[in-house]
Amino acid sequence: xxGVSQTPSNKVTEKGKYVExxxxxxxxxxxxxxxxxxxxxGPEFLIYFQGTGAADDSGLPNDRFxxxxxxxxxxxxxxxxxxxGDSAVYLCASSPDREGGYTFGSGTRLTVV
Amino acid sequence: xxxxKQSPQSLIVQKGGISIINCAYENTxxxxxxxxxxxxxxxxxxxxxIRPDVSEKKxxxxxISFNKSxxxxxLHIMDSQPGDSATYFxxxxxxGSARQLTFGSGTQLTVLP
Numbered sequence: 077x078x079g080v081s082q083t084p085s086n087k088v089t090e091k092g093k094y095v096e097x098x099x100x101x102x103x104x105x106x107x108x109x110x111x112x113x114x115x116x117x118g119p120e121f122l123i124y125f126q127g128t129g130a131a132d133d134s135g136l137p138n139d140r141f142x143x144x145x146x147x148x149x150x151x152x153x154x155x156x157x158x159x160x161g162d163s164a165v166y167l168c169a170s171s172p173d174r175e176g177g178y179t180f181g182s183g184t185r186l187t188v189v
Numbered sequence: 190x191x192x193x194k195q196s197p198q199s200l201i202v203q204k205g206g207i208s209i210i211n212c213a214y215e216n217t218x219x220x221x222x223x224x225x226x227x228x229x230x231x232x233x234x235x236x237x238x239i240r241p242d243v244s245e246k247k248x249x250x251x252x253i254s255f256n257k258s259x260x261x262x263x264l265h266i267m268d269s270q271p272g273d274s275a276t277y278f279x280x281x282x283x284x285g286s287a288r289q290l291t292f293g294s295g296t297q298l299t300v301l302p
Contacts, residue, residue: 178235
């Protein structure tokens with residue numbers, strides 16, 4: 077596609093449930109990033125993929141968060157045992173290589189009730 | 190995440206006026222200094238960026254001024270327009286293998302018609 081696609085655009089889940097958030101990067105972009113943006117704040121880095129491997133996962137807040145990119149294209153961010161504090165907009169971005177500028181998707185707004 | 194301090198938090202400017210947003214950083218390993226623009230419900234979009242080997246970069250109505258010794262950089266929007274009303278983020282990045290951007294807390298700009 078022409079841009080970074082994130083699905084769903086909105087997700088409401090109950091505390092304790094498992095959720096998966098999907099990111100379709102721009103075709104051919106080798107680098108993929110996940111960020112989390114809380115209301116009124118700037119995005120915070122979660123994880124960076126170069127190809128299929130997680131090159132840097134230092135931003136994942138705890139072991140309830142996990143992300144995969146098995147074929148080097150689509151990525152899924154997985155959150156186990158969701159907590160109300162996980163409520164935020166989860167942003168995905170891709171870039172053509174290590175030095176390319178980012179293109180962000182519109183995000184998935186996650187609400188944990 | 191106090192590595193990057195952005196000011197002001199909000200800014201109201203008349204149409205045709207100059208908008209100035211400032212960013213102060215602590216990490217001297219930053220080597221790429223972008224500004225992102227974000228509209229409600231959308232992801233951030235790269236507006237303009239500068240490398241530390243130059244002190245100023247201009248693209249249309251947007252200018253970045255960079256002061257390496259003071260560890261500050263600023264965004265100037267000339268002839269501000271109502272369509273510029275958005276949230277602006279500075280988001281410097283460390284050089285080398287690190288890829289994540291470190292976002293400021295954002296400046297909400299309102300340009301009055």
